[in-house]
Amino acid sequence: MSEPDFQQNLVRIGKKPIMNYVTACVTLFNSGNGEVMVRARGQAIEKAIGTVQMLRRSFLKSVLIKTITLGSEDVTRYDGTRGNISTIEIVLSQGEEEGEFEEDESVEAEQPTLPQSASPYAKPT
DSSP: OOOOGGGTTEEEOOSSOHHHHHHHHHHHHHTTOSEEEEEEEGGGHHHHHHHHHHIIIIIOTTEEEEEEEEEEEEEEOTTSOEEEEEEEEEEEEESOOTTOBOSOOOOOOOOOOOOGGGSTTOOOO
16 A cells, blocks of 8 residues: 655654754755645654754745644553643745745734833832
8 A cells, every 4th residue: 555645745753853854854855846744743843843944044945834734632641541742734835836924924012011010020119
């Protein structure tokens, strides 16, 4: 039984250094894949985000984020207890396509300022 097409362009993030995953993504793009999916669970989510950022900032500046999917999975631990683990899937693509993020779309919210008397750390006068 052959592996589905979407699995051939998958990079699963785990315990290895970030550069290993960046190299895997570059290799997949250079071998002709138009899209690469980066997938991680639990504590590896931070490493997946770092991988994508390093790839976009340092190696392949034309790579765009097509979709980001967040979720959770039910898991059974070694001791038999059940729990949830967070997941992330980031689909990257090369070139200009509709629906992609062009730049970081960070929104900086204005922080309200408290009068000094309202601060719990203010010294009484």
